[in-house]
Amino acid sequence: MMNHQKNTMSEKPVIAVTGGGQGIGRAILLYFTERGYNAAVLDMNLETAAAVAEECKARGADAIAVECNVTDSASVNAAYDQIGGYFGGRLDVQVNNAGVFRRERVEDATDDVTDLLIDVNLRGPVYTSRAAIKIMKEQGHGSIINAHSILGQFPDFGLGVYSATKAGLFALTRVLAAECAPYGIRVNGYAPSVTDTPMVHHIIEERPEAKLDQIPMREFGTPDQIAKICWFFASDLCEYTTGINVPCDGGTWDVQRPFMAWKAAGKL
Numbered sequence: 582m583m584n585h586q587k588n589t590m591s592e593k594p595v596i597a598v599t600g601g602g603q604g605i606g607r608a609i610l611l612y613f614t615e616r617g618y619n620a621a622v623l624d625m626n627l628e629t630a631a632a633v634a635e636e637c638k639a640r641g642a643d644a645i646a647v648e649c650n651v652t653d654s655a656s657v658n659a660a661y662d663q664i665g666g667y668f669g670g671r672l673d674v675q676v677n678n679a680g681v682f683r684r685e686r687v688e689d690a691t692d693d694v695t696d697l698l699i700d701v702n703l704r705g706p707v708y709t710s711r712a713a714i715k716i717m718k719e720q721g722h723g724s725i726i727n728a729h730s731i732l733g734q735f736p737d738f739g740l741g742v743y744s745a746t747k748a749g750l751f752a753l754t755r756v757l758a759a760e761c762a763p764y765g766i767r768v769n770g771y772a773p774s775v776t777d778t779p780m781v782h783h784i785i786e787e788r789p790e791a792k793l794d795q796i797p798m799r800e801f802g803t804p805d806q807i808a809k810i811c812w813f814f815a816s817d818l819c820e821y822t823t824g825i826n827v828p829c830d831g832g833t834w835d836v837q838r839p840f841m842a843w844k845a846a847g848k849l
């Protein structure tokens with residue numbers, strides 16, 4: 582673990598993102614640091630976290646990379662001690678983004694895969710929220726953002742355990758929103774569908790027609806689109822909104838046959 586020491590209160594707002602070493606987490610960090618935030622990049626992979634911290638610095642931010650396994654409460658507590666210390670007790674935005682994706686029918690789900698999905702996707706946000714709340718309570722404000730998934734609302738074959746973790750996380754978001762409201766902390770979540778990151782890049786490369794047929798906007802998502810929703814959650818545009826889930830999915834599953842509109846428009 583790198584050792585970070587500075588402890589004067591950060592003048593710029595501070596964002597911490599778990600799973601910040603790649604994909605959606607990285608995009609959120611770059612979006613916020615381009616717009617005046619300092620950053621803590623948390624990941625179990627310190628190498629990728631350090632590379633993203635450098636990218637944040639290139640955007641004018643003070644940024645630290647912190648090795649953190651969100652499934653391990655000692656690792657999480659140590660990480661937030663470092664972040665709180667380095668930024669002088671300032672933490673404006675916490676994104677519980679680290680997640681893992683595995684496809685297995687429930688009857689085939691091994692103990693290992695079941696544990697991994699529940700530990701990273703559900704236990705992790707409990708631990709990191711708990712640690713972030715401790716800092717945010719002191720300063721009297723904050724925005725916590727959870728990585729839900731449209732599979733939490735519309736589960737799919739072979740994705741029972743993953744979908745259950747994301748549905749559970751949305752329940753956690755709503756309860757946390759109520760519990761944190763007295764401290765000026767809002768808690769919301771984003772729900773991507775297929776978004777182009779290392780996690781699902783293989784699906785995007787194949788461009789399966791059947792998947793595109795389910796999406797009214799007929800395109801897969803980009804990590805930047807999620808970053809923009811986080812920017813809204815963190816800003817005072819969202820000051821009276823807490824406990825919600827915002828899908829970022831091009832309208833997926835709003836209607837049964839969205840491709841019919843493309844046919845009617847003569848574009849398919």
Ligand SMILES: NC(=O)c1ccc[n+]([C@@H]2O[C@H](COP(=O)([O-])OP(=O)(O)OC[C@H]3O[C@@H](n4cnc5c(N)ncnc54)[C@H](O)[C@@H]3O)[C@@H](O)[C@H]2O)c1
Nearest residue numbers: 600602604605625650651679680728730773775776778780
């Ligand atoms: N990409 C999508 O299509 C999609 C769709 C719905 C939901 N999501 C959710 O969005 C979030 C980000 O997804 P992504 O596509 O950027 O994923 P990704 O696999 O590209 O990146 C995930 C990051 O989390 C880190 N990580 C994994 N386990 C960890 C742990 N125990 N502790 C700390 N870090 C850990 C990885 O090292 C990696 O850097 C996830 O929660 C995912 O479930 C993604």
